[in-house]
Amino acid sequence: MLKYLCFKRQFKLTVVLSSLLLVACHDVAKPITKTRAELKSEIGASSVKQGAPYSQIYSYDQKIIVSVKDKGLEVVDNTDPLNPVHEEFINLPGAKDVVIHEGTLITQQYSDMVFVSIDGKTEISRINNMYDYKDYLVIPDGAEWYNIELGDDEVVIGFTLEEGDHGTCFFFCL
Numbered sequence: 001m002l003k004y005l006c007f008k009r010q011f012k013l014t015v016v017l018s019s020l021l022l023v024a025c026h027d028v029a030k031p032i033t034k035t036r037a038e039l040k041s042e043i044g045a046s047s048v049k050q051g052a053p054y055s056q057i058y059s060y061d062q063k064i065i066v067s068v069k070d071k072g073l074e075v076v077d078n079t080d081p082l083n084p085v086h087e088e089f090i091n092l093p094g095a096k097d098v099v100i101h102e103g104t105l106i107t108q109q110y111s112d113m114v115f116v117s118i119d120g121k122t123e124i125s126r127i128n129n130m131y132d133y134k135d136y137l138v139i140p141d142g143a144e145w146y147n148i149e150l151g152d153d154e155v156v157i158g159f160t161l162e163e164g165d166h167g168t169c170f171f172f173c174l
Contacts, residue, residue: 027143029159031133036126036153039109043116043123045088060100060118063087067098073105092116094157096136110136110155 072092094110133156
């Protein structure tokens with residue numbers, strides 16, 4: 001009977017009987033998805049502050065807009081620079097860097113490019129699949145992506161890491 005072991009993020013050499021058997025096992029990054037409709041429904045303004053990690057700061061009219069990585073934007077009223085006031089948080093899950101152009105927020109939201117009104121209440125438009133999820137999600141060294149067929153309306157928002165005993169071990173007899 002053949003037995004093998006898979007350990008997280010490493011390879012294991014196993015000797016079985018009198019022959020050498022190389023067993024290569026990889027952790028598998030299994031994608032987590034949401035529909036674009038779900039992502040669109042999550043865009044909106046609230047009064048709740050989100051906090052760090054901050055990635056960029058913008059000045060627009062009398063406002064300071066602070067990008068909170070993967071969460072959205074903090075909007076601060078800077079009419080009185082000595083007493084700035086938190087105005088709102090614009091929820092944009094998965095948002096990366098943000099650009100403001102002619103009153104429109106432009107950001108990467110997971111694999112899509114999204115255009116949102118400056119008040120954060122309305123998605124103006126979306127360009128689907130601008131980015132490959134394998135480029136914006138980083139998996140641990142030694143892990144491999146689980147192959148998945150995405151539907152036209154699905155976006156990869158994260159992954160779960162599973163041990164490599166789910167059909168990802170390869171056996172080589174020497």
